[in-house]
Amino acid sequence: MLMTGVIRMTTAYTSIEHRPLFTSTNLPGDGQRPEAMQGHWVLARVGKRVLRPGGLELTRKMLDALAITPEDRVIEFAPGLGVTARMVLQKQFRSYQAVEREPRAVENLREQLKGTCAEIVQGRAQTTGLPSGSASVVYGEAMLSMQCTEDKSRIIAEARRLLQVGGRYGIHELCFRSDQVSDHLRREIQAAMAKEIHVGVQPLLRREWASLFENHDIKVIWSAEAPMNLLEPRRLLSDEGISGALRVGFNIFRDSMLRQRVFAMRRVFQKYQQHIGAIAIVGVTISNAQ
Numbered sequence: 242m243l244m245t246g247v248i249r250m251t252t253a254y255t256s257i258e259h260r261p262l263f264t265s266t267n268l269p270g271d272g273q274r275p276e277a278m279q280g281h282w283v284l285a286r287v288g289k290r291v292l293r294p295g296g297l298e299l300t301r302k303m304l305d306a307l308a309i310t311p312e313d314r315v316i317e318f319a320p321g322l323g324v325t326a327r328m329v330l331q332k333q334f335r336s337y338q339a340v341e342r343e344p345r346a347v348e349n350l351r352e353q354l355k356g357t358c359a360e361i362v363q364g365r366a367q368t369t370g371l372p373s374g375s376a377s378v379v380y381g382e383a384m385l386s387m388q389c390t391e392d393k394s395r396i397i398a399e400a401r402r403l404l405q406v407g408g409r410y411g412i413h414e415l416c417f418r419s420d421q422v423s424d425h426l427r428r429e430i431q432a433a434m435a436k437e438i439h440v441g442v443q444p445l446l447r448r449e450w451a452s453l454f455e456n457h458d459i460k461v462i463w464s465a466e467a468p469m470n471l472l473e474p475r476r477l478l479s480d481e482g483i484s485g486a487l488r489v490g491f492n493i494f495r496d497s498m499l500r501q502r503v504f505a506m507r508r509v510f511q512k513y514q515q516h517i518g519a520i521a522i523v524g525v526t527i528s529n530a531q
Contacts, residue, residue: 276498280438281321281383283502284471287492290324291480293382294415295467295519298479300325300382303411303521306463307378309334316340316403318366318381318396323350325382330357338362338376340369367395369403376403380411387440393453401457404526410459415444415469416520422446430513437505450522459524467519472507 281292293300304325309315311333320326320339329337338360341347347363354361364370366381379400385393400410417427434442445453451461470476477486493500510517 274498276502277439278502279440280502280506281440283499283506285322287496287499287503288485288488289477289481290322290485292321292471293325293413293519294386294469294471295413295521296470296476296480297324299413299465299467299519299521300328302465303380303382303413303523304328304332306465306521306523307380307409307411309378311335313377314375315378315380316369316371316376316400318379318400319384320350320361321346321383323353325380326350326354326359330354330359334378336360338371340364340366340371342366367392367399369399371403373402374405377405377408378411379403379408380413382413383415385412386415386442386444389441389443393443393445394456397453397457397459401459401526406526406528408526409523410454410526411521411523412450413519413521414450415442416450416466416518417444417446418466418516418518420446420448422516426516430516433509433513434517437502437509444517447520450520454522454524458526458528460527461522461524463523465521467521469510469514469517469519472503472510 278286284292291297291300309329309332313334314336315329315334315338317326317329317337317339320341323339326337326339337358339350340362341350342363342365344363347361350359350361362369362371366384381396381400385396388396397410404410430444431442447464447466451464454461474486477489481489493503
C-alpha cells in the first residue's frame with residue numbers, strides 16, 4: 242500500500258529538504274466531484290505539491306542546464322502550484338513572468354508569490370500575448386504531454402517567438418522509454434492514462450521530442466531522463482519531504498473517493514512503468530523567429 246510504503250521509508254531519510262507549503266485551499270477543481278477532476282488537481286487536493294513526472298531531481302537538472310544568470314528574462318509556461326517558480330525565484334535574473342491558464346491557479350500564484358518580483362499573467366501558452374523576443378529563457382513542465390500534436394507545435398512555436406537568438410528553451414515531460422514502442426502499445430497507454438487522469442495524454446519518443454525542437458530552429462544541447470515514479474513512496478519522500486509525504490498519505494486515506502482516484506492512477510503508472518518515463522530537454526535558438 243502507498244501509505245504503508247511511505248511510513249516504512251521515513252526512517253531511511255534523516256535529512257530531507259523542507260519545502261514551503263502551498264497553503265491556499267482555493268485550488269482549481271473546487272466544486273467538482275473528485276471522480277470528475279483532472280488527475281493533477283486530484284493530486285494537489287491530497288497535498289501533492291510536486292506534479293512533475295521526473296520529480297524535483299529532474300527539474301533541478303533542467304534548471305542547471307538552463308543556466309539562468311542575472312541578465313536573463315525568464316518566462317515559465319503553466320507554473321501550476323508554483324514549486325518550480327519558487328526554485329527559480331531563488332536565483333538572480335532580470336525578470337520573471339509566468340503564464341497560467343487556470344484563473345484560480347493565477348490567484349493562488351499571486352497570493353503565494355506576493356512580495357517577490359514575479360509577474361503572473363493569465364493566458365494560454367499557445368498565445369501568451371507577450372512581446373516577441375522578450376525572453377532569454379522559456380521553460381514549461383508537465384504540460385506539452387497533455388496536448389495534441391498540433392498544440393505541442395503551437396506551444397513550442399510560441400516559446401520560439403518569445404525567445405531572442407541564443408535564448409534557451411527547456412521542457413520536462415513524459416516520454417516513451419524505448420524507441421521501439423509499437424503504435425498499438427502507444428494507443429493502449431494513451432487510452433489507459435487518459436481514462437484515469439481525465440485529460441488526454443500523448444507522450445512522445447525521445448527522438449520525437451528532439452524533432453519538435455529542431456523543427457522550430459531550436460538546437461538540443463542537453464537532455465536527461467528519469468523513471469516516472471510520481472506516486473511511489475521513495476519519490477514522494479524525495480519530492481515532498483517526510484511531513485509532506487505523510488500529509489499526502491493521511492489525506493488519501495481519509496477520503497475514499499480521492500483514494501480511489503489516486504490508486505487508479507498509480508496502478509496505470511505501475512502497469513506501464515517499463516514503457517513510460519520522464520524526459521527533460523534544453524535547446525538554444527539558432528535563428529530569428531519567423
